[in-house]
Amino acid sequence: MTKVIKNGTVLTADRQWTADVLIEGETIKQIGENLSGDEVIDAEGAYVIPGGIDPHTHLEMPFMGTTAAETFESGTWAAATGGTTMLVDFCLPGEDGSIKNAINEWHRKSAPQICSDIGYHMAITGWNESVFAEMKDAVEMGVNSFKHFMAYKGALMIEDDEMFASFKRCRELGALPMVHAENGDLVADMQAEMLAKGITGPEGHAYSRPPEFEGEAANRAITIADAAGTPLYIVHVSCEQAHEAIRRARQKGMRVYGEPLIQFLTLDESEYFHTDWEHAARRVMSPPFRSKDHQDSLWAGLQAGSLQVVATDHAAFTTEQKRMGIDNFTLIPNGSNGLEERLAVLWTKGVETGRLTPEEFVAVTSTNVAKILNIYPQKGAIVEGADADIVVWDPKISKTISPANHHSVLDYNVFEGWEVTAQARHTLSRGEVIWSWGQNSQPQPGRGRFVKRPPFASASKALSQWKELTAPKQIQRDPMNIPAGI
Amino acid sequence: MTKVIKNGTVLTADRQWTADVLIEGETIKQIGENLSGDEVIDAEGAYVIPGGIDPHTHLEMPFMGTTAAETFESGTWAAATGGTTMLVDFCLPGEDGSIKNAINEWHRKSAPQICSDIGYHMAITGWNESVFAEMKDAVEMGVNSFKHFMAYKGALMIEDDEMFASFKRCRELGALPMVHAENGDLVADMQAEMLAKGITGPEGHAYSRPPEFEGEAANRAITIADAAGTPLYIVHVSCEQAHEAIRRARQKGMRVYGEPLIQFLTLDESEYFHTDWEHAARRVMSPPFRSKDHQDSLWAGLQAGSLQVVATDHAAFTTEQKRMGIDNFTLIPNGSNGLEERLAVLWTKGVETGRLTPEEFVAVTSTNVAKILNIYPQKGAIVEGADADIVVWDPKISKTISPANHHSVLDYNVFEGWEVTAQARHTLSRGEVIWSWGQNSQPQPGRGRFVKRPPFASASKALSQWKELTAPKQIQRDPMNIPAGI
Amino acid sequence: MTKVIKNGTVLTADRQWTADVLIEGETIKQIGENLSGDEVIDAEGAYVIPGGIDPHTHLEMPFMGTTAAETFESGTWAAATGGTTMLVDFCLPGEDGSIKNAINEWHRKSAPQICSDIGYHMAITGWNESVFAEMKDAVEMGVNSFKHFMAYKGALMIEDDEMFASFKRCRELGALPMVHAENGDLVADMQAEMLAKGITGPEGHAYSRPPEFEGEAANRAITIADAAGTPLYIVHVSCEQAHEAIRRARQKGMRVYGEPLIQFLTLDESEYFHTDWEHAARRVMSPPFRSKDHQDSLWAGLQAGSLQVVATDHAAFTTEQKRMGIDNFTLIPNGSNGLEERLAVLWTKGVETGRLTPEEFVAVTSTNVAKILNIYPQKGAIVEGADADIVVWDPKISKTISPANHHSVLDYNVFEGWEVTAQARHTLSRGEVIWSWGQNSQPQPGRGRFVKRPPFASASKALSQWKELTAPKQIQRDPMNIPAGI
Amino acid sequence: MTKVIKNGTVLTADRQWTADVLIEGETIKQIGENLSGDEVIDAEGAYVIPGGIDPHTHLEMPFMGTTAAETFESGTWAAATGGTTMLVDFCLPGEDGSIKNAINEWHRKSAPQICSDIGYHMAITGWNESVFAEMKDAVEMGVNSFKHFMAYKGALMIEDDEMFASFKRCRELGALPMVHAENGDLVADMQAEMLAKGITGPEGHAYSRPPEFEGEAANRAITIADAAGTPLYIVHVSCEQAHEAIRRARQKGMRVYGEPLIQFLTLDESEYFHTDWEHAARRVMSPPFRSKDHQDSLWAGLQAGSLQVVATDHAAFTTEQKRMGIDNFTLIPNGSNGLEERLAVLWTKGVETGRLTPEEFVAVTSTNVAKILNIYPQKGAIVEGADADIVVWDPKISKTISPANHHSVLDYNVFEGWEVTAQARHTLSRGEVIWSWGQNSQPQPGRGRFVKRPPFASASKALSQWKELTAPKQIQRDPMNIPAGI
Numbered sequence A, B, C, D: 001m002t003k004v005i006k007n008g009t010v011l012t013a014d015r016q017w018t019a020d021v022l023i024e025g026e027t028i029k030q031i032g033e034n035l036s037g038d039e040v041i042d043a044e045g046a047y048v049i050p051g052g053i054d055p056h057t058h059l060e061m062p063f064m065g066t067t068a069a070e071t072f073e074s075g076t077w078a079a080a081t082g083g084t085t086m087l088v089d090f091c092l093p094g095e096d097g098s099i100k101n102a103i104n105e106w107h108r109k110s111a112p113q114i115c116s117d118i119g120y121h122m123a124i125t126g127w128n129e130s131v132f133a134e135m136k137d138a139v140e141m142g143v144n145s146f147k148h149f150m151a152y153k154g155a156l157m158i159e160d161d162e163m164f165a166s167f168k169r170c171r172e173l174g175a176l177p178m179v180h181a182e183n184g185d186l187v188a189d190m191q192a193e194m195l196a197k198g199i200t201g202p203e204g205h206a207y208s209r210p211p212e213f214e215g216e217a218a219n220r221a222i223t224i225a226d227a228a229g230t231p232l233y234i235v236h237v238s239c240e241q242a243h244e245a246i247r248r249a250r251q252k253g254m255r256v257y258g259e260p261l262i263q264f265l266t267l268d269e270s271e272y273f274h275t276d277w278e279h280a281a282r283r284v285m286s287p288p289f290r291s292k293d294h295q296d297s298l299w300a301g302l303q304a305g306s307l308q309v310v311a312t313d314h315a316a317f318t319t320e321q322k323r324m325g326i327d328n329f330t331l332i333p334n335g336s337n338g339l340e341e342r343l344a345v346l347w348t349k350g351v352e353t354g355r356l357t358p359e360e361f362v363a364v365t366s367t368n369v370a371k372i373l374n375i376y377p378q379k380g381a382i383v384e385g386a387d388a389d390i391v392v393w394d395p396k397i398s399k400t401i402s403p404a405n406h407h408s409v410l411d412y413n414v415f416e417g418w419e420v421t422a423q424a425r426h427t428l429s430r431g432e433v434i435w436s437w438g439q440n441s442q443p444q445p446g447r448g449r450f451v452k453r454p455p456f457a458s459a460s461k462a463l464s465q466w467k468e469l470t471a472p473k474q475i476q477r478d479p480m481n482i483p484a485g486i
Ligand SMILES: [Zn+2]
Pocket: A180, A235, A236, A286, A287
């Protein structure tokens, strides 16, 4: 059975051109003019783009004494309706600390639920021989990236020497280290300080996590990665300070990637000063939204290539869950939504304004991260042989975002009331149309698959080569010039 | 008649994979496994890459009282032997100042000679209504980029207000302005100063063109482009100062491109202090080679994406011609060679060391400039439908560069004695094998074609959109609040 | 006859301490405890500071078809009432272009009027042998600084090669070059563009002089000064762009000074968007006020030492004069007031907030510029032997700024309605109390003097030494290695 | 008994002028022309400068299993012969951890030995309630600065949250926090890595402490100080990375000071690659000497004011002691000499070349640090009432540095063989001539005094004011807008 997407403009990270796309089974068979297939999908007036990849989600994550409300089913489904066909979720070790067990547990939870494909990043939350050993297992199981939390002291946080050990292990394995960059010691102290001052509301969240703490941690992680000789991926870059650290590193030839979130590009810290507590609490995430001037920095980074990926850090807690922190902002579960809205908001605020070219839109929503995570062009591309994860992206459908029409389980939406000017007309996951605008499409839990990612991406290999070439070398000293010692 | 390139690793700006490439006529018909064709080209053990594009040459250029010795025939032929299948030459207006006439004159000279494809950038060396009008003609004739010399005072140099007018015209036409960035006033004065001090040798060339003069001009051109609302391409970026200006601009969302030369990445200013006058004079070009620390900046720029293209500024003058400046360095014809060596030197010093990934090598030698010049994917790509400008790049052939084995007309080579570790096993221009290593291939003058380039590249359109959105707006004042005047 | 200032806290750029100050005639005789003199000036509860020096005024300046309304009398008087005891005015050549004549003309105008001391900066508005020669005369006449306008095309503007020649001449003479940094070509074009779009109101002034134009010119002037081997002083720094250029230069060891204005530190561009035309027009000056984020940059520069001096560029045109531009913002005479308000506003917004230490307040209002202009410690210091230009600065007197109580001839005040929290209780000029708060003091025209400033300030000498040490050196080549030429 | 220094040129951080200096007892009585006193000290042809202050020494420090060989007697004496009349030594807590006891112990050791005045910085090497309490005692005992080691893991190193607590305590007390900025975790790991690779020689010291580790720590300490709301002093700044962090902070209005060492300004890392083990080992200190390009950064910082103080970190270990690390560079006692040479080397390499003005020389050798440490103008100044710590600095005496003629106990000198072109003709400590060139002066142990330094320097007060003004403020929410909680 073949399908053909007819009359659209294929839009990739490179270019746009008029062509039909022929799909056979799960993959793209041919791209060209006047193709025909058993089934026709109309793309007239629309773009045909690679399905979005959201590299940063937390579905059903146990966190801060509760569990993220978005399930693997609702999450992957909301994603699909918004044009995102793959997400990469963060896998946390359980009480036994085992990486293998954690991955298997994630499989157990996700497999029956997922409507489209997923991958995992594995969290390294401590360091010992078994972690060292199991990192190899993770890579063999298809997880080629490891996340390190520099914040959440007393919980997920890891120390510098542990990070250094883990980063060196990543280099050996050809895996990619990632960091949540905030100085956890300072955050913890500032939280206490705010509470001591009687600042218990959501504004205290913003005050206790200033951009400088993020910039500091980003800079530190970069230093560690450079010493370890590995590329580094910094998740949820929210501010100029972290971006500056990334730029400075890149200008020394370090291979550092930065991931702003769609929230950070468009929302600002005034949300935390909102006089409605629930409004503010629903936006509590870490790092927090920043003042408006940081947004220009992030947009310019996407244009300039110093930032590469737009993600969501989708971690959805209901208003009820948010109320856990009613008397104490440090108890508000951290997280906000975006999985479904990412593409539409980025198109509206980015492409429609001319801040991004259409090609850059594709690059930052799928292609770049596919390359960084080393699954390109299986994902993130419209080329023959690639998985037919394709979105027919219609720049003529507009919609007002609302909990009433979104597909998340959340009872609110941080983008509520925004009008977006483009939507997914059709979403295909490995050749199957899983969503069509206005067609009453329904989720198909269990049809999604886990995507294995191989190690040793090109940048990782090149960097290792350079580090070997420039490694410290012993000075040869004539024994005559070395004293006998004491 | 079809050809198939068998058993190679296709290497593009995106990725590398094992595939055969089927060529029908002048274009790529199919890329895949187990393809067959009428003729087989062996790529076993080699990479199959897009033919190199050198966006910066001066063939047979009348300059400084003489004419560059490299002809369109020898230049395109040397290029082809080195893996470069297209070059973009700078077209200068003649005495009548007409752009159309200049383009036609360039056609007249090049057409019978060129062995592979070419394009032109048109130089804007003054400003008047006829230049304004003829810029449109140039675009219609397939020239979508305009070069502005900020140096060569009294000859090619143009003033700020002229640049501003021309850049605004570029925006209207969707064309790309380019600059040679050096402050020509200061250079002229410093030249006079050096001569007055008795510094008449080639070292005076370096002294009179310090990096600060280049950085200043780059910064000025960027300011003008930003005010005009157009992207900008800065040719032959040699130093941190110009690179810094480019980075700073890009971090504000300005769309500025920078082109280091292969010479600047690998050669340094000590060449001008060589006690052999001829050695030094042969390296005289503008801007000059810089001190070694600038090289790190340029390499990092290629990695980070703040610099996009590696070119040569190939302008070949023989030793005899160089001797015109025996008593006065300002009379040494400016220019050096590199057309043939660019790919091999970049591979050896870049990819073999791990400074660049193989993908980045392709990006900076062909793909990026094809995109910037808006001829992608006709050129600079291995995709179906693209021109079959393809190189079978063999990382196992090494060679020592020498005038004895190079294909330029020059009697010397600035890379003489260097060992390079990769070479073009075969070079195809629009489907024809025009060079094979060790096969006594001969140039075929006249088979090359002029490639028309359309205006309105994607970045140009996006930037215009943003500039319109953020354009100055009149304040509405109540007439009551405006006094009657005097 | 002696006077003693009793019971105050002497506050200098270095320190603060309790001491009396004994004055004999025009100079400070002694500083210490328990001093006595013929006359006692009470400083109880107040600071005793060096009189303010405003290094940037335009009194009675013929400009844009009219003449600045503030006279030497009213200007020096307003200054004195605000705690400023010396100003340095810009002297412009007349129609004959003669520097000597211009200085003499400025003497003729100022001598009978000035209430306290003054100096001049001489404007270089073109270049020829007579300018070259007369610069020496200027230095001998006590003018050791030369101003260059990079804007005001068709009027005061000067070209790069002229600046380079003049800067080199400055180096020889040990004089200090200064620049008004805006790209005049671009400004002129943007003005025309705004008018063509129908933007004729004061907002057009802001739009046509963006920060980028100032940054560009600052950067260019710095490049020229570095090539010439001289320090440089950049007047009226309004924005991060110019400040960034200054910082970047200083971090390379270049000796560049930057002068923000009190207006730029506290007022912003929204003033030009005011719907009352007169309100907006009264604030028209070049460069214009900037958006608020630039203010943080300027304050930090004063703290960090990358900016050294707070001035006013006081050029006062009445509302009536401003109306010249009622139909065309380019005809609004450029200039705003501040001579009287500078110290009080800086104290209120700087010292009271903790942005500046009290010592830094003194440094940037008098001491630093006295050093830069090489009249320290005659001016700008409280040391024995110094001119007794002293202000008893009372941090307990507050006042609301208003045209009703100011001493300028202006019918408005750009700081109107602001409450300031400190005032001059007494102002002494060379030992004479010329102003006492609430005492109905009256101006004494003619008592002021012209202060000669010697060349070769310390930084100028040191820089010349370094430049000689690192000057280009000829390469010695064996004649055998130099070909015979052609 | 009075003394008068006749016929010299008084040279201060502000200016130079011809004057005699009259001393009565221990302090400066008068500065002026034609003064007379009981005793005349000839300064003809020489400068009269404030005695040098070295803010960074480790005399008799117990460290790395041994004790620094330079005693309080030999150290203060060597200092005096080189023109330094005060030093500030680092006081380390003993086994009981008590600050008070440590200060008393330091008094016990130093009092009978010191030939001129001293102060202490107190090291904070851990955190608990008693440290919190005793910091106040330290301030009352005249120690207003606290040092934090971010390196020396397992020994002196302190964690981020401890630093944050200590910095906040410093703010309360008006004391100045200082840091040794190197990431101690990373250093420890890199040391192990080098040893594991068989790199046991002194080059391993350089390799295991790259500039990035210093820059990282500097950046982190700055972040912490900013959060705590206190100024910060970064000792021994060796590299562009740390300097960049400092500049970046200062450009945000943070009050950060940086102290390059005379060694870092003039010596480079090639010393560690010397084939003579002892030569290399004698230069082992932390941070290590850097590559030459860092030197330009440091010199420019002194000119630009982004770095303020030149110190020595004098910690003298004999060759015999250095041999402790013969098999393992991590056991080489860290430290090098410079107390005696600082002024002469800085004058020769700085003032004689024009890199620094003579005034800047004074500023960075005494005045700036006296201000920062809040003992200005008692020390660091030539003003009436100041301590007569004065050096008659003779720019005509040249000398070749050698262990044969130096006054340190060391058997070598890191500046051995260098010719310096200026020397102290006379050194006065509180009015007493303790050293005269060529006069066989002898040390007078016990005549020196401990100098108490008060808290709340001007910058500290201003910063606190600003931080209070901009402190987080609680959002007032209507109880109606706060949900009831769960
Ligand atoms: Zn996170």
